[in-house]
Amino acid sequence: MVSEEKHSVRNSILGTVISGLLLAFLLWLIPGLWVWLVSAIGHLVGFLISQVTVPVWLVGIMILAIIPTIIMVVLLIVASFRRPTEPTWLDYTTDRFDGMTWRWKYINNGVSNLGCFCPYDDTRLIYVRGYENTSLHCETCKAKFGPFDGDIDYIHAKIERQIERKVRKDEWKKVVSKEKVT
Numbered sequence: 001m002v003s004e005e006k007h008s009v010r011n012s013i014l015g016t017v018i019s020g021l022l023l024a025f026l027l028w029l030i031p032g033l034w035v036w037l038v039s040a041i042g043h044l045v046g047f048l049i050s051q052v053t054v055p056v057w058l059v060g061i062m063i064l065a066i067i068p069t070i071i072m073v074v075l076l077i078v079a080s081f082r083r084p085t086e087p088t089w090l091d092y093t094t095d096r097f098d099g100m101t102w103r104w105k106y107i108n109n110g111v112s113n114l115g116c117f118c119p120y121d122d123t124r125l126i127y128v129r130g131y132e133n134t135s136l137h138c139e140t141c142k143a144k145f146g147p148f149d150g151d152i153d154y155i156h157a158k159i160e161r162q163i164e165r166k167v168r169k170d171e172w173k174k175v176v177s178k179e180k181v182t
């Protein structure tokens with residue numbers, strides 16, 4: 001990486017030196033080129049600093065044309081700094097189901113990374129598989145939840161269906177607004 005950077009610096013220095021030499025060679029090769037180059041640059045500078053007479057009405061039109069552009073630029077800057085204050089369903093990423101705290105993310109508009117946490121101390125719960133059911137335990141406060149029917153995949157699918165229902169029926173808004181208050 002470092003040697004590559006050194007090479008690129010060396011190459012750019014070499015490039016500058018070679019193009020400088022090439023320009024000097026061209027100037028020597030073609031007599032009068034140097035004089036022409038100096039006079040061309042002189043003409044350009046003279047043109048750029050020359051003054052023109054413009055009627056007042058034209059200046060007025062130019063100013064009027066610039067004002068909407070300035071207003072648009074200012075509005076765009078203000079809009080880019082302002083965050084949308086209204087929450088969307090994508091802000092609904094936690095809720096209580098079966099007495100436990102559940103958290104998730106959305107990937108491709110679907111529930112993902114669903115996790116279950118203790119409602120008392122927020123420790124991630126451990127799944128304990130029973131006979132045709134599953135319990136959830138907290139290592140910190142020893143709280144137990146369940147048993148619930150099925151394995152953990154079945155429980156996750158059940159919770160995901162509840163989340164989808166709340167999103168579809170706009171019930172997530174109550175949960176998100178409650179979170180904002182607390």
Ligand SMILES: [Zn+2]
Binds near residue numbers: 139140143
């Ligand atoms: Zn706990």
